[in-house]
Amino acid sequence: MAAAARPRRSAATRAAILAAARDRFAADGYERATIRAIARDAGIDPSMVMRYYGNKAGLFAAASEIEVHAPDLTHVPRDEAAARLVRHFLERWECDETLTAMMRVGVTNEAGAERMRGVFAEQIEPVLAAVCPVPEEAPTRAALVASQILGMALCRYVLHVPPAVGLTHDEVVAWLAPTIQRYLTAEHP
Amino acid sequence: MAAAARPRRSAATRAAILAAARDRFAADGYERATIRAIARDAGIDPSMVMRYYGNKAGLFAAASEIEVHAPDLTHVPRDEAAARLVRHFLERWECDETLTAMMRVGVTNEAGAERMRGVFAEQIEPVLAAVCPVPEEAPTRAALVASQILGMALCRYVLHVPPAVGLTHDEVVAWLAPTIQRYLTAEHP
DNA sequence: GTCTATAATTCGATAGAC
DNA sequence: GTCTATCGAATTATAGAC
Numbered sequence: 001m002a003a004a005a006r007p008r009r010s011a012a013t014r015a016a017i018l019a020a021a022r023d024r025f026a027a028d029g030y031e032r033a034t035i036r037a038i039a040r041d042a043g044i045d046p047s048m049v050m051r052y053y054g055n056k057a058g059l060f061a062a063a064s065e066i067e068v069h070a071p072d073l074t075h076v077p078r079d080e081a082a083a084r085l086v087r088h089f090l091e092r093w094e095c096d097e098t099l100t101a102m103m104r105v106g107v108t109n110e111a112g113a114e115r116m117r118g119v120f121a122e123q124i125e126p127v128l129a130a131v132c133p134v135p136e137e138a139p140t141r142a143a144l145v146a147s148q149i150l151g152m153a154l155c156r157y158v159l160h161v162p163p164a165v166g167l168t169h170d171e172v173v174a175w176l177a178p179t180i181q182r183y184l185t186a187e188h189p
Numbered sequence: 190m191a192a193a194a195r196p197r198r199s200a201a202t203r204a205a206i207l208a209a210a211r212d213r214f215a216a217d218g219y220e221r222a223t224i225r226a227i228a229r230d231a232g233i234d235p236s237m238v239m240r241y242y243g244n245k246a247g248l249f250a251a252a253s254e255i256e257v258h259a260p261d262l263t264h265v266p267r268d269e270a271a272a273r274l275v276r277h278f279l280e281r282w283e284c285d286e287t288l289t290a291m292m293r294v295g296v297t298n299e300a301g302a303e304r305m306r307g308v309f310a311e312q313i314e315p316v317l318a319a320v321c322p323v324p325e326e327a328p329t330r331a332a333l334v335a336s337q338i339l340g341m342a343l344c345r346y347v348l349h350v351p352p353a354v355g356l357t358h359d360e361v362v363a364w365l366a367p368t369i370q371r372y373l374t375a376e377h378p
Numbered sequence: 379g380t381c382t383a384t385a386a387t388t389c390g391a392t393a394g395a396c
Numbered sequence: 397g398t399c400t401a402t403c404g405a406a407t408t409a410t411a412g413a414c
Binding site: 028029031032103104106107108113116117120139140142143144146147148149150151152154155156158159160161162163164166167171174175176178179182183189 | 348352
């Protein structure tokens with residue numbers, strides 16, 4: 001018991017804070033998610049949040065690190081790329097509420113919007129550019145793809161529009177994939 | 190000087206409050222748009238807002254009365270309906286910031302989300318149902334249409350994703366209309 | 379490393395004078 | 397009909413004890 005005698009729980013505490021922050025930001029958005037509530041959820045004192053993350057903005061920045069993990073489409077048959085993409089985002093969205101948090105904050109907070117633009121530019125655009133016939137059209141095509149995928153996520157996971165919620169994964173894929181496919185590879189209209 | 194002697198400015202004040210509220214809700218969302226700031230913009234005292242609208246929720250309810258004015262599609266050639274719809278919403282969105290306010294609030298506030306679902310059910314669904322071949326498919330098709338239109342509005346007017354902002358009206362219509370047209374009338378996949 | 383206590387703001391809402 | 401004054405509650409953030 002020389003070195004690790006006293007349990008240093010800082011790592012665990014940090015993780016608990018982050019998890020609670022993601023929950024709260026996802027559920028309430030930036031303004032209504034209070035440090036106090038996050039600390040209560042994490043079972044620690046509000047001042048610990050400040051100690052570890054400086055301030056509320058810093059906490060959000062840490063809690064909203066997004067890894068979209070967009071699938072590599074270069075080795076997918078061209079006519080299956082869109083379906084693969086749609087299914088990926090459905091599953092991604094449903095297993096990680098950070099995406100909902102990012103949406104909630106991105107809509108009401110300029111820093112959040114900037115973060116979403118960053119995710120788009122660094123994680124979405126490059127993946128789609130890899131399968132885009134004309135490179136200089138990639139940003140536009142990626143924005144179109146994003147508009148449809150984010151729009152479905154908005155209706156389904158944030159606004160809870162009943163007919164959008166009621167669709168199965170297969171139905172969403174069947175409806176959206178042809179759209180995405182066209183945005184990806186169809187001739188510029 | 191019997192009846193209307195003293196200038197009763199209540200109507201003008203009410204209108205000024207509403208206009209300022211729409212601005213603030215659109216710019217800041219529900220939580221950050223304060224009654225004090227709205228009153229300052231309107232050039233009156235904060236207590237007037239309370240007097241006229243009871244509380245903040247009442248003010249938002251009044252400020253977010255939405256009339257989408259979706260065009261009647263029953264007399265439009267079937268293959269032009271989608272383009273008409275897309276162009277209508279582009280123009281509508283750019284001339285009335287209430288729509289942006291509704292989006293900002295709908296994403297972070299349950300009352301706002303309920304209002305958006307109401308607009309969808311009462312103003313969007315019926316218009317699309319009128320041109321939907323199979324009536325019972327109307328809600329699903331309307332939700333798909335909404336997902337694409339709201340998604341583009343989100344990227345373009347709220348998140349300001351550069352490639353989405355850079356598109357002209359004609360380009361947006363050219364890209365989105367075939368999508369909407371398929372959601373409206375194509376055979377259920 | 380954790381918590382108590384509190385400073386400094388800011389907000390929604392109310393009471394009442396004019 | 398409009399404004400002044402203010403209450404009570406909630407927030408972020410800090411200082412410091414243990």
